[in-house]
Amino acid sequence: MDELQTLIGSQSSFDLITVAQAMHWFDLPAFYHQVKWLLKKPNGVIAAWCYTTPEVNPAVDSVFQRFYTVDTAPFWDPARKLVDQKYETIDFPFEAVDGVETTGPFRFDTEKVMDLEGYFTYLRSWSAYQAAKGKGLELLGDDVVEGFKKAWDEDGVSSKTVTFPVYLRIGKVGSSNCSESLAEIKV
Numbered sequence: 358m359d360e361l362q363t364l365i366g367s368q369s370s371f372d373l374i375t376v377a378q379a380m381h382w383f384d385l386p387a388f389y390h391q392v393k394w395l396l397k398k399p400n401g402v403i404a405a406w407c408y409t410t411p412e413v414n415p416a417v418d419s420v421f422q423r424f425y426t427v428d429t430a431p432f433w434d435p436a437r438k439l440v441d442q443k444y445e446t447i448d449f450p451f452e453a454v455d456g457v458e459t460t461g462p463f464r465f466d467t468e469k470v471m472d473l474e475g476y477f478t479y480l481r482s483w484s485a486y487q488a489a490k491g492k493g494l495e496l497l498g499d500d501v502v503e504g505f506k507k508a509w510d511e512d513g514v515s516s517k518t519v520t521f522p523v524y525l526r527i528g529k530v531g532s533s534n535c536s537e538s539l540a541e542i543k544v
Contacts, residue, residue, distance in 0.1 A: 371395045376405040380526075381439035385448055396530045403451055404527045407440045408467070411479070412520040416508035424480075424505075428496050432485035443524040451528025462524035471519045473509045477502070479519075 362368075374392055376383075392403050410425055412418055439447050444462050453460050471479070477497060480486060489496050509517070 369397050374403045380405045381436040401530045406525040408521045408523045416511045420504045420508045429485040432488040460528040461526045465523045467521045
């Protein structure tokens with residue numbers, strides 16, 4: 358039995374497929390081929406989202422923008438540009454779901470209250486930070502940390518609400534029958 362059917366499911370067997378912060382890593386033509394094979398026809402839904410850079414306040418965001426666009430920029434994988442573009446430019450060959458005219462992206466916000474150390478922990482979790490660290494570079498050096506501390510402490514509040522913009526692409530497969538065979542789908 359084919360690997361896709363064995364590991365995932367049979368043709369037209371899924372109502373919903375979700376992808377969180379990962380589509381920019383995929384071989385999209387192969388992935389979409391699999392999605393269209395797996396989703397129920399008509400109206401099986403794919404929902405994919407990414408979150409972009411955090412927003413705190415103008416002072417912190419100003420320091421952050423330099424850190425993001427200058428300090429970490431050389432260490433991001435090129436696929437990260439699709440996230441920076443909020444998945445607007447990613448190929449998304451699906452129909453709009455009922456009630457909306459496009460497949461997005463649609464912005465939603467998620468919030469987390471953080472202190473500065475929690476914020477730094479988040480920045481250290483980035484692949485770009487880890488890539489630099491692997492090359493012996495500390496991107497959160499004393500001068501950068503000091504810039505963040507000054508901006509963070511400017512309003513005298515140690516815990517801040519950090520907003521993470523989330524961008525959703527959502528679509529459905531149409532009513533056409535999927536005539537692709539399992540042999541055509543590569544996992």
